[in-house]
Amino acid sequence: MKTLTRTASYPYQPDIVFRCLDNLGVTGMHMTQSSMMMMGSKLDLQFLTENRTGLGTKYRWTGKMMGMKMNFTVEVTKWINGEEKVWETIGHSELIIYSWYRMHLQLTKMPNGTKAQLSISYRPPEGIFYKIISFLLADWYCRWCLRNMLEDGKKILLKNYFNK
DSSP, rough: EEEEEEEEEEOOOOHHHHHHHHHHHHHTTHSSSSOOTTTOOOEEEESSSSSSSSTEEEEEEEEEEEEEEEEEEEEEEEEETTTTTEEEEEEEESSOOSSEEEEEEEEEETEEEEEEEEEEEEEEOSHHHHHHHHHHHHHHHHHHHHHHHHHHHHHHHHHHHHHO
């Protein structure tokens, strides 16, 4: 298993930052929009539980990337409001560069706001073709995801708190 981490600082209280980064519309935004890193593809999101945040929340991502099927379910396995969130793939996953992944968000109150530490841990997929793709692209893609998730959070917070 490999883990990559990125941090960002926000000039807001932890509860405000957590509420933003706990919103899948923010942290999943980069996967629902066509982009070069998504090879022109985008994924569809379906919630499998009534609750959209909190412990036990489940959702499914589906679509295609590079012509290959993507279909995986994610569950929130740890959730401490305003402080920490862990979510990971469960069950059979059809992914390209991972066989499984876990995201971990940890917030720390700072004198002038909040530090967010976001990490992704993953296992490479089975099969030589997928292992090669993972070796070439997984870390690059992870860094892109982490950066986008944290920067999208900053954009949303700036928009919501300074344009009112």
